[in-house]
Amino acid sequence: MSKNTLLQVNSSGRFDGSVTRQVSNALVNLLKQAEPELAINQRELASGLPFIDEQWIAANFTPQDQRNEQHLKALNFSDKLVNELAESNTLVVASPIYNFSIPAVLKAWIDLIARAQLTFKYTENGPQGLLTGKKAFVVAASGGVPIGSEMDFATNYLKQVLGFIGISDVTIIDTSKVFQDGSIDQTTLQSYLDLPVLEQAI
Numbered sequence: 273m274s275k276n277t278l279l280q281v282n283s284s285g286r287f288d289g290s291v292t293r294q295v296s297n298a299l300v301n302l303l304k305q306a307e308p309e310l311a312i313n314q315r316e317l318a319s320g321l322p323f324i325d326e327q328w329i330a331a332n333f334t335p336q337d338q339r340n341e342q343h344l345k346a347l348n349f350s351d352k353l354v355n356e357l358a359e360s361n362t363l364v365v366a367s368p369i370y371n372f373s374i375p376a377v378l379k380a381w382i383d384l385i386a387r388a389q390l391t392f393k394y395t396e397n398g399p400q401g402l403l404t405g406k407k408a409f410v411v412a413a414s415g416g417v418p419i420g421s422e423m424d425f426a427t428n429y430l431k432q433v434l435g436f437i438g439i440s441d442v443t444i445i446d447t448s449k450v451f452q453d454g455s456i457d458q459t460t461l462q463s464y465l466d467l468p469v470l471e472q473a474i
């Protein structure tokens with residue numbers, strides 16, 4: 273049986289002092305301790321991602337069996353992002369709140385991974401997510417907007433879009449509870465993890 277894989281997606285524009293990076297790294301370390309065989313992939317978004325454009329949209333809306341070389345080229349990077357997500361059992365998304373929502377680079381990532389026939393499909397009963405059986409953590413930070421409040425258009429949005437592609441098991445980690453006075457409260461961080469994972473670590 274192939275080993276479990278975790279995908280860590282970082283979207284803060286800063287590295288130095290980034291709360292979401294520190295907490296998401298600590299979370300990944302805890303999960304790795306609980307499961308030493310866990311393979312970890314990182315997708316760094318800080319340096320930017322291409323936005324979907326005319327070529328991409330035309331290619332995406334062309335049925336798979338009718339795509340030409342140009343279409344395949346336009347979708348190549350998006351395919352790569354979808355594959356690395358599809359191959360992961362656990363997803364850790366580190367997202368600051370920027371202007372009440374998620375960073376633009378994270379939205380660009382979502383636009384590239386929300387793909388009909390690959391990550392969701394349309395059925396008689398409406399859209400159906402295809403990436404089922406995964407666990408996601410969203411590591412959220414803000415400078416004052418309370419996480420989960422009406423002003424937080426980041427975590428509710430991420431839950432919605434992850435659910436749309438089939439990832440309904442989403443734990444939101446509020447870094448204001450975990451990261452205080454410049455350090456991580458490991459006990460609080462651990463409290464966000466499912467107990468069975470921690471029991472394996474002991």
Ligand SMILES: Cc1cc2nc3c(=O)[nH]c(=O)nc-3n(C[C@H](O)[C@H](O)[C@H](O)COP(=O)(O)O)c2cc1C
Pocket residue numbers: 284285286289290291292293367368369370371372373413414415416417418
């Ligand atoms: C461009 C920008 C926009 C921000 N907008 C908000 C905001 O709307 N509400 C808020 O509470 N904090 C806002 N913040 C503060 C960040 O959410 C906060 O500093 C967070 O810790 C950033 O994540 P990081 O530490 O991982 O970089 C903003 C920060 C930046 C850089």
